[in-house]
Amino acid sequence: MQTLIDLLLLALTTGLCNNFVLHYFVGICPFLGVSRRIDLAFGMGMAVTFVMAVAGLLSWSLTYFVLRPGAPLPDAIWHLAGGEGSLDLSILSYLVYIFVIASSVQFVEMYVRKFNPALYKSFGVFLPLITTNCAILFACLEILKHLQTPDALWGLHEALVYAVSGGLGFTFAIMIMAGLREELDLCDVPRPLKGPGIALCVAGIMAMAFMGFTGVDQSLSALLSH
Amino acid sequence: MQAHPLKQASLVIVLATVFALILAAVQLGLRDRIAQNKQAQTLSQIPLLLPGADLKKTVTLKAALEQKTIAIYQAFDANDRLLGYVVPAQGAGFNDQIELLIAYDPSLQRLRGISVISQKETPGLGDNMTKPAFTKSFAGKKPGQIHAVQPGFAASETEIDALSGATVSSQSVCNIVNRVTQGLRLQGGQP
Amino acid sequence: MQEPTAGERFLNGLLPENPTYRQMLGLCATLAVTNGVKPAFTMACSTGFVLICANAMISLMRKHLQPHLRILIFTLTIATFVTVVDRLLQAFFYPMSQQLGPYVPLIIVNCIIISRCEVCASKQSLPIAIADAVGQTLGFLIGLVSLASLRELLGNGTWCEFEILPQSWPRWRILMLPPGAFITFGLTLGFIEWFVHRKQRA
Numbered sequence: 265m266q267t268l269i270d271l272l273l274l275a276l277t278t279g280l281c282n283n284f285v286l287h288y289f290v291g292i293c294p295f296l297g298v299s300r301r302i303d304l305a306f307g308m309g310m311a312v313t314f315v316m317a318v319a320g321l322l323s324w325s326l327t328y329f330v331l332r333p334g335a336p337l338p339d340a341i342w343h344l345a346g347g348e349g350s351l352d353l354s355i356l357s358y359l360v361y362i363f364v365i366a367s368s369v370q371f372v373e374m375y376v377r378k379f380n381p382a383l384y385k386s387f388g389v390f391l392p393l394i395t396t397n398c399a400i401l402f403a404c405l406e407i408l409k410h411l412q413t414p415d416a417l418w419g420l421h422e423a424l425v426y427a428v429s430g431g432l433g434f435t436f437a438i439m440i441m442a443g444l445r446e447e448l449d450l451c452d453v454p455r456p457l458k459g460p461g462i463a464l465c466v467a468g469i470m471a472m473a474f475m476g477f478t479g480v481d482q483s484l485s486a487l488l489s490h
Numbered sequence: 491m492q493a494h495p496l497k498q499a500s501l502v503i504v505l506a507t508v509f510a511l512i513l514a515a516v517q518l519g520l521r522d523r524i525a526q527n528k529q530a531q532t533l534s535q536i537p538l539l540l541p542g543a544d545l546k547k548t549v550t551l552k553a554a555l556e557q558k559t560i561a562i563y564q565a566f567d568a569n570d571r572l573l574g575y576v577v578p579a580q581g582a583g584f585n586d587q588i589e590l591l592i593a594y595d596p597s598l599q600r601l602r603g604i605s606v607i608s609q610k611e612t613p614g615l616g617d618n619m620t621k622p623a624f625t626k627s628f629a630g631k632k633p634g635q636i637h638a639v640q641p642g643f644a645a646s647e648t649e650i651d652a653l654s655g656a657t658v659s660s661q662s663v664c665n666i667v668n669r670v671t672q673g674l675r676l677q678g679g680q681p
Numbered sequence: 682m683q684e685p686t687a688g689e690r691f692l693n694g695l696l697p698e699n700p701t702y703r704q705m706l707g708l709c710a711t712l713a714v715t716n717g718v719k720p721a722f723t724m725a726c727s728t729g730f731v732l733i734c735a736n737a738m739i740s741l742m743r744k745h746l747q748p749h750l751r752i753l754i755f756t757l758t759i760a761t762f763v764t765v766v767d768r769l770l771q772a773f774f775y776p777m778s779q780q781l782g783p784y785v786p787l788i789i790v791n792c793i794i795i796s797r798c799e800v801c802a803s804k805q806s807l808p809i810a811i812a813d814a815v816g817q818t819l820g821f822l823i824g825l826v827s828l829a830s831l832r833e834l835l836g837n838g839t840w841c842e843f844e845i846l847p848q849s850w851p852r853w854r855i856l857m858l859p860p861g862a863f864i865t866f867g868l869t870l871g872f873i874e875w876f877v878h879r880k881q882r883a
Contacts, residue, residue: 281585282585282586286859287859288713289708289709289712289713289859289862290709290713290787291709292708292709292712293708293709293792296705296708352517352521355513355516355517355764355768356513356764358760358763358764358767358786358789359757359760359761359764362756362760362789362790363756366756396790396792396795397790398709398787398790398791401786401787401789401790402783402787405783405786405787406783409783417558454871455874455875455878456871456872456874456875456878457867457868457870457871457874460705460867460870461867461868461870461871461874462867462871463867464863464864464866464867464870465863465864465867465868467863467867468860468861468862468863468864468867469860469864471858471859471860471863472855472860475858475859475860478584478585479584479658481582482582482584482658482662498747498750499750501742501745501746501747501750501754502750502753502754502757505742505754505757505758506757509757509758509761512761512765513761513764513765516764516765516768516769517768520768520769520771520772523772523773524768524771524772524775527771527772527775528775530775531775531779608779612854612858613716613836613837613854613857613858614837614852614854614857615854
């Protein structure tokens with residue numbers, strides 16, 4: 265039960281309180297670029313969530329078994345080869361992550377095109393763009409951070425919940441933004457602010473609104489554990 | 491005609507080798523320094539938390555905290571007198587994780603102070619928790635049930651003056667201290 | 682059309698094609714680290730180091746690039762140099778590297794670098810590629826530091842952690858928080874747009 269509550273709180277914190285876009289500023293490029301129409305924004309958000317989940321799972325497994333200091337796999341090979349002590353491959357993590365992301369984008373694209381052409385039609389065009397989406401690398405890096413500190417070691421389920429709720433938070437933010445921008449097109453915006461200027465100001469006000477979620481997780485945690 | 495795949499990939503293979511060498515050199519050259527930096531971040535705080543502590547005499551112990559094993563520090567002065575324990579801890583704050591060092595007296599029954607290593611609380615309000623006025627106020631308190639009260643009203647040994655405008659952040663710090671105190675078990679006989 | 686020379690490319694990066702204000706690239710870093718001048722400066726320097734090294738490297742091997750392996754090689758190069766920068770920061774500026782946190786590795790997906798590799802370095806000779814990279818770096822530095830100065834000065838009354846404004850000045854705390862980043866950048870962008878427009882009409 266406590267695990268479930270913890271996972272729920274983790275999802276809530278990641279999705280709302282520390283929203284990827286509005287609190288950590290990752291994924292700003294699609295946030296400003298693709299947020300013109302709600303349906304496109306939804307497609308983009310779903311694509312990001314999907315890739316983030318795949319990349320999160322892969323990077324958790326790779327980090328846990330291969331990359332972190334004292335990981336089982338390289339140590340076993342090293343000992344077989346006659347070495348002593350423990351290996352630290354963490355210097356390779358950034359290289360590995362970026363290739364994990366690139367290949368999971370490829371993989372998701374091939375899978376969806378083959379087995380679900382309708383879905384591919386709705387968000388396939390966004391998939392190549394996602395490789396350079398910082399939000400996904402950011403999720404991998406957060407997972408890495410939580411595998412390095414022994415005090416807060418994440419399991420696979422926590423990593424998965426983190427990735428999915430991060431992606432959903434991104435979708436949420438980008439869709440609200442798209443809705444606002446559809447309305448903004450009809451407004452009389454001062455000329456120099458047209459385009460990205462006003463979009464950023466609106467994003468700022470949205471970020472302020474999302475700051476209202478801060479602390480919700482603590483109250484909820486107190487509520488649920490009693 | 492297409493060239494042989496291996497020939498096409500030759501540049502990638504050469505580059506990968508070169509980069510592997512660069513990274514290996516960086517890793518070998520900087521590894522010790524980075525490890526030292528990480529240690530120093532914690533160790534440099536110990537004499538501030540427990541005045542008179544001699545860093546050369548600090549002993550690292552293993553302790554159990556809620557099913558996990560963590561490293562804690564046992565600080566001695568120059569005459570080998572036990573000054574107290576320093577325990578690294580972390581927990582949820584108002585915005586993000588807060589990382590603390592908690593200093594206990596030798597009996598582990600009283601606090602000697604805390605030190606905030608990293609926090610991302612609200613600038614101007616919650617981030618005042620790094621200031622001595624707040625961290626020193628933990629000295630002499632009885633850990634376990636401490637809680638934050640309205641600023642200026644802390645009277646008993648389980649009450650801390652909250653930072654003004656940041657009750658939640660202050661209470662978060664108290665919660666971390668309480669949780670660690672209740673969960674900490676030294677390994678090797680001691681309580 | 683004539684190809685721009687090394688000097689022109691350098692100047693282009695500073696203001697006419699400023700990466701922050703005109704091309705709007707690398708926004709994650711721009712918004713995330715500009716709550717202080719020091720982190721903004723460190724971030725711009727780290728990005729610059731990676732950009733210059735990657736541009737030079739790509740320019741040196743431009744004749745051997747296979748079109749379909751191009752992006753792979755760019756990514757490999759950038760990720761390696763970012764790892765090097767990350768380790769250097771951890772070794773010599775540890776507190777700063779802790780403060781920047783995940784935003785150092787995020788340089789890998791900073792669009793400025795990959796776009797410069799694609800647009801310039803993979804086609805031009807070494808001196809031109811380096812001039813271009815230095816120009817873009819300085820442009821990025823100008824963008825980040827100007828934004829950080831505004832936010833730190835108005836939001837905290839300090840510049841580079843020195844008290845500048847008197848205590849009687851009300852600190853606009855919101856500028857130090859995430860919403861402040863969006864709003865400051867949006868308004869600055871609008872101001873620059875207005876300024877450029879007015880100059881063109883005059």
